[in-house]
Amino acid sequence: MSTSVPETGATAAQSAERRAVRTRWLLVSPAVVIIGCVGILPLSIILLYSLLEPAEYAGVVWTFSPEAWMGLVLERDIFDDTLGLSSAHLTIYTRSILQALFTTVLTLIFGFPTAYFIATRPAKERNIWLFLVTIPFWTNLLIRTFAIMLIVRDEGLVNHALINIGLIEKPLAILYTDVAVAIGLVYAYLPFMVLPLYASMEKLDFRLVEAGYDLYANRRRVLRRVIVPLVKPGVIAGCILVFIPSIGAYVTPRLLGGGKNMMLGNLIANQFGTSRNWPLGSAMALALMGLVMIALVIYVRNVTAAGQKSHG
Amino acid sequence: MKLKATVSAIALGLGLAMGGGSAMAEGELHLFNWGNYTAPDLIEAFEKAHGVEVTIDDYDSNEAMLAKVKVGSSGYDVTVPSDYMVKIMIEEGLLLQSNPHEMENFQHIGDAFRSPYWDPKREYSVPWLWGTTGISVNTNFYDVGGAPNDRWSWSIVMDPPEELRGKINMVSEMNDVIAAGLFYLGKDQCNDNRDDLRELNDLLQSAKEHWRTIEYGIIEKLTSLDVYASHNWNGASMRARLQIPEIVYVYPKEGLVGWADNVVILADAPNVENARLFLNFIMAPENAAMMSNFARYANSVDGSEQHMEAAMSDAPEVNAPNGTPTPTFIPPCPREVTELYTKIWNNLLK
Numbered sequence: 001m002s003t004s005v006p007e008t009g010a011t012a013a014q015s016a017e018r019r020a021v022r023t024r025w026l027l028v029s030p031a032v033v034i035i036g037c038v039g040i041l042p043l044s045i046i047l048l049y050s051l052l053e054p055a056e057y058a059g060v061v062w063t064f065s066p067e068a069w070m071g072l073v074l075e076r077d078i079f080d081d082t083l084g085l086s087s088a089h090l091t092i093y094t095r096s097i098l099q100a101l102f103t104t105v106l107t108l109i110f111g112f113p114t115a116y117f118i119a120t121r122p123a124k125e126r127n128i129w130l131f132l133v134t135i136p137f138w139t140n141l142l143i144r145t146f147a148i149m150l151i152v153r154d155e156g157l158v159n160h161a162l163i164n165i166g167l168i169e170k171p172l173a174i175l176y177t178d179v180a181v182a183i184g185l186v187y188a189y190l191p192f193m194v195l196p197l198y199a200s201m202e203k204l205d206f207r208l209v210e211a212g213y214d215l216y217a218n219r220r221r222v223l224r225r226v227i228v229p230l231v232k233p234g235v236i237a238g239c240i241l242v243f244i245p246s247i248g249a250y251v252t253p254r255l256l257g258g259g260k261n262m263m264l265g266n267l268i269a270n271q272f273g274t275s276r277n278w279p280l281g282s283a284m285a286l287a288l289m290g291l292v293m294i295a296l297v298i299y300v301r302n303v304t305a306a307g308q309k310s311h312g
Numbered sequence: 313m314k315l316k317a318t319v320s321a322i323a324l325g326l327g328l329a330m331g332g333g334s335a336m337a338e339g340e341l342h343l344f345n346w347g348n349y350t351a352p353d354l355i356e357a358f359e360k361a362h363g364v365e366v367t368i369d370d371y372d373s374n375e376a377m378l379a380k381v382k383v384g385s386s387g388y389d390v391t392v393p394s395d396y397m398v399k400i401m402i403e404e405g406l407l408l409q410s411n412p413h414e415m416e417n418f419q420h421i422g423d424a425f426r427s428p429y430w431d432p433k434r435e436y437s438v439p440w441l442w443g444t445t446g447i448s449v450n451t452n453f454y455d456v457g458g459a460p461n462d463r464w465s466w467s468i469v470m471d472p473p474e475e476l477r478g479k480i481n482m483v484s485e486m487n488d489v490i491a492a493g494l495f496y497l498g499k500d501q502c503n504d505n506r507d508d509l510r511e512l513n514d515l516l517q518s519a520k521e522h523w524r525t526i527e528y529g530i531i532e533k534l535t536s537l538d539v540y541a542s543h544n545w546n547g548a549s550m551r552a553r554l555q556i557p558e559i560v561y562v563y564p565k566e567g568l569v570g571w572a573d574n575v576v577i578l579a580d581a582p583n584v585e586n587a588r589l590f591l592n593f594i595m596a597p598e599n600a601a602m603m604s605n606f607a608r609y610a611n612s613v614d615g616s617e618q619h620m621e622a623a624m625s626d627a628p629e630v631n632a633p634n635g636t637p638t639p640t641f642i643p644p645c646p647r648e649v650t651e652l653y654t655k656i657w658n659n660l661l662k
Binding site for chain 2: 056057079080087088089092153155173258259260262273274275
């Protein structure tokens with residue numbers, strides 16, 4: 001950054017600073033362009049479409065209408081056009097939220113001990129265990145979901161096994177129910193819980209755990225007062241990574257739900273398919289995004305506040 | 313390290329170039345058809361005869377296909393809408409006027425299919441296969457008899473017997489499900505009478521309690537015993553019977569929907585010439601027979617019978633037994649009716 005022309009100190013510093021600013025902008029510009037082109041621009045189109053009227057066979061008519069946003073929770077009665085709460089949509093929202101919460105809790109219950117187990121192995125062994133956790137990613141989710149269908153169907157592995165050991169007489173109807181969808185979601189998102197949990201457990205100073213024992217804490221107390229607070233960032237990251245994709249899950253409920261038991265992802269996809277209501281689909285997608293972002297902000301704020309408290 | 317990176321960069325570049333190149337090559341045809349409906353040997357024969365590489369993508373309902381095509385630049389050349397959908401697509405300006413009636417093999421088309429209401433001069437469409445939408449029942453679990461009788465009714469799915477409850481699938485096609493309900497209630501098709509529709513809505517909502525699924529992959533659902541009965545198309549029912557002989561195709565006494573699928577070229581098709589070749593190709597008797605032998609539906613091409621498997625000629629699914637109702641071909645309903653149907657349908661799928 002040296003120039004051959006002599007300059008006074010002040011202007012040299014100024015132009016160096018200007019150059020630095022320009023370089024910084026040049027360096028971030030690819031990111032800005034990508035975020036603009038594949039993030040903000042499509043979102044603006046979605047926002048625009050959500051404020052228009054649906055065309056008869058897919059697409060939009062260019063007249064302003066707030067109908068789509070109202071349609072998120074309200075609905076005109078099929079027969080007498082009176083406005084009321086949309087039971088169909090509310091059913092699906094509730095189901096989606098419950099499924100996502102259930103998935104998050106269950107993956108945490110399974111994921112926590114798994115991550116703890118891996119983190120407490122000798123360093124060399126850990127990689128093998130981590131590798132095993134990531135193996136399912138090598139196969140497409142679609143294929144893995146089909147495999148689950150084969151396992152839980154009426155004439156499938158689980159039912160045959162249960163009948164053979166005499167636990168049940170008639171096959172359990174698991175496939176094409178909310179239970180099947182829940183199984184699929186927990187299976188699909190478990191690694192997303194294990195990996196961040198492991199990342200924070202790996203950094204856990206086990207001397208603190210020992211210190212806890214030395215101070216006469218029992219195992220449960222050590223877990224609650226020492227381990228959990230220390231790996232809290234991992235727990236939160238894991239919960240976020242599981243909750244967000246599972247509330248918008250598409251493939252799993254599509255295949256395991258049997259065309260019924262829809263979740264939000266399917267409802268949104270339907271608006272761009274057979275229901276032919278793009279504005280409503282756009283409004284739903286944005287509403288879902290907004291809700292998730294608000295939840296995230298609240299979450300992150302609480303975490304940072306809690307973090308400051310413990311260090312302060 | 314550096315060498316490796318360079319080599320992989322070159323490989324990637326080449327891959328992209330080749331991928332991009334082949335997408336623009338002339339010898340291609342992109343077919344958008346119903347799932348599990350395209351005979352592999354037909355495609356093979358076409359590829360061999362014309363040196364064209366065919367790619368197939370599939371859909372599970374006319375509405376799903378329309379939604380994708382309507383957006384534009386779908387990349388598909390040829391698609392296979394049912395009768396009423398051809399009319400909608402023509403009106404929407406989505407189809408290319410390819411004048412199949414002037415094509416060489418059009419002479420083989422049977423008289424009954426030369427001038428249908430949806431394309432009176434056959435300017436846009438070529439017949440693919442046709443059939444009916446009735447009910448498949450696995451008689452190992454519920455006996456409906458092997459010949460037309462009083463139990464051959466829509467009540468099998470609309471007010472199911474104990475044995476079938478929770479073991480029923482319905483086709484994921486709005487018009488077919490609503491038509492079935494209206495047949496069962498004895499009401500007019502394309503109905504905009506609010507009282508009738510309210511009754512229909514109540515019927516479907518109560519019947520839904522007994523339906524396990526509302527989905528397309530019907531043959532597999534029947535043969536894996538996930539369901540014992542399904543609202544089904546006749547050819548799919550026959551294919552299921554060939555695996556489980558006790559599966560009977562029921563022609564409900566209240567009436568049933570007849571349909572005829574058609575091959576059309578999209579207005580924005582990238583490979584129009586190959587699409588024309590394909591339309592002409594499937595009208596040849598030996599090729600139409602391949603379609604029927606695979607999907608187990610009747611075709612509309614005279615002289616294809618002699619190329620057809622013996623199993624087809626005496627199949628009760630294809631040759632309706634005496635005493636079954638004449639299938640009804642339902643034209644596209646007026647817009648207000650379709651809107652009401654769509655609401656009832658969405659309400660059903662929640």
